Amino acid sequence: MTLPATSFDWVRALVHRESAIVLAPGKEYLVEARLLPMARQLGLADVGSLVEKVRSRPDPDSTRRIVEALTTNETSWFRDGDPFTTLTSTVLPSVLAARGPNERLQIWSAACSSGQEPYTIAMLLEDALPNAGQRVSITATDLSREMVERTRAGRFSQLEVNRGLPAPMLVRHFTRAGNEWEVAANLRRMITASECNLAAPLPRMGPFDVVYLRNVLIYFDLSTKQAILRRVRELMRPDGWLFLGAAETTLGVDDSWERVVLGRSSAYRPLKGA
Numbered sequence: 001m002t003l004p005a006t007s008f009d010w011v012r013a014l015v016h017r018e019s020a021i022v023l024a025p026g027k028e029y030l031v032e033a034r035l036l037p038m039a040r041q042l043g044l045a046d047v048g049s050l051v052e053k054v055r056s057r058p059d060p061d062s063t064r065r066i067v068e069a070l071t072t073n074e075t076s077w078f079r080d081g082d083p084f085t086t087l088t089s090t091v092l093p094s095v096l097a098a099r100g101p102n103e104r105l106q107i108w109s110a111a112c113s114s115g116q117e118p119y120t121i122a123m124l125l126e127d128a129l130p131n132a133g134q135r136v137s138i139t140a141t142d143l144s145r146e147m148v149e150r151t152r153a154g155r156f157s158q159l160e161v162n163r164g165l166p167a168p169m170l171v172r173h174f175t176r177a178g179n180e181w182e183v184a185a186n187l188r189r190m191i192t193a194s195e196c197n198l199a200a201p202l203p204r205m206g207p208f209d210v211v212y213l214r215n216v217l218i219y220f221d222l223s224t225k226q227a228i229l230r231r232v233r234e235l236m237r238p239d240g241w242l243f244l245g246a247a248e249t250t251l252g253v254d255d256s257w258e259r260v261v262l263g264r265s266s267a268y269r270p271l272k273g274a
C-alpha cells in the first residue's frame, strides 16, 4: 500500500519539529524506504501501519527512531579534500601563532555522522603536531544517537575504510578488529562525542577555533540556516574558522561572515564588528 497523505504529513511535521529537516512533498518514497526496516522489525505489514501505530500512541523511543531514520548520514574520509588538507597547511599555523603555548585548541565537528570527519581531523593533527593529544580537543556531535555511538566506538567496515582513507593512514592509525578496523586509542581520546541538535539552543561549549559544519545546512530552510549560523558563531573564537560543505555558503544567508579562499574550497571567518 502506498503511504497515505496523512501519514506522510505526520512524519514530515514530526521530523521538522524534532530536527528542522525539511521533507518536501514528493519525498514519500524516502519516508517509505527509510522506515520500512523499522516496520518489518516490529512485524508490521507496511510503513503506513507503523506511522499509524506511533501516531495513535507516540512514545519517545519510536519517535526518535523515526526522526533518526530520516537523517542522511552519508560521509567519507577527507570528504572534498581541501577543507581537511588546508587545516594543517594554513589554518593550524595561523591558530597556533595566535594562541599561547599552553592554550588548548578546540575543534568542533558539528554534524559528525559515523565519525569519519572528526577522525580525519584527529589523524591530521596527530601527524602534524607534537603532543596533539595534549594540545587539541575535538568535539564531535550529531542529532542521531546511533551516529554518536558509532563515532565513540571508532570502528569502521572495510567498505567504509575504502571511501577516501589513504592506505598509509590506515596502517598508522588503525588496527584490525575482527572484520572491522578500529581507530587507535590516542585518537579516540582526542574526541568527545555527544548528541546535539543544531536546530535547538546549543549547550555551553567552546570557544572553538575551528568548526566543521559540513553537509548539514542543506537539509534546512533559510531561517533555520540563519539561526544555526548565528548560534555557531556565538560558540566560536572571533578569529575562528568555519568550514561548510561544497554546496553550502553563508552568502545570501548570513552576512556576518567573511569568505576566505583556501585551495579549491573556502572557509568562513566571523566578520569583525558584525
Ligand SMILES: C[S@@+](CC[C@H](N)C(=O)[O-])C[C@H]1O[C@@H](n2cnc3c(N)ncnc32)[C@H](O)[C@@H]1O
Pocket (backbone or CB within 6 Å): 018, 019, 020, 021, 071, 072, 073, 074, 075, 076, 079, 110, 111, 112, 113, 114, 117, 141, 142, 143, 144, 147, 196, 197, 198, 199, 213, 214, 215, 216, 219, 245
Ligand atoms: C550528510 S551527513 C554529513 C556528515 C559530515 N559532516 C560530512 O560532511 O561528511 C549529515 C549529518 O547531519 C546530521 N543532522 C541532521 N539534522 C541535524 C540536526 N538538526 N542537528 C544535528 N545534526 C543533524 C545527520 O544525523 C547526519 O549525520
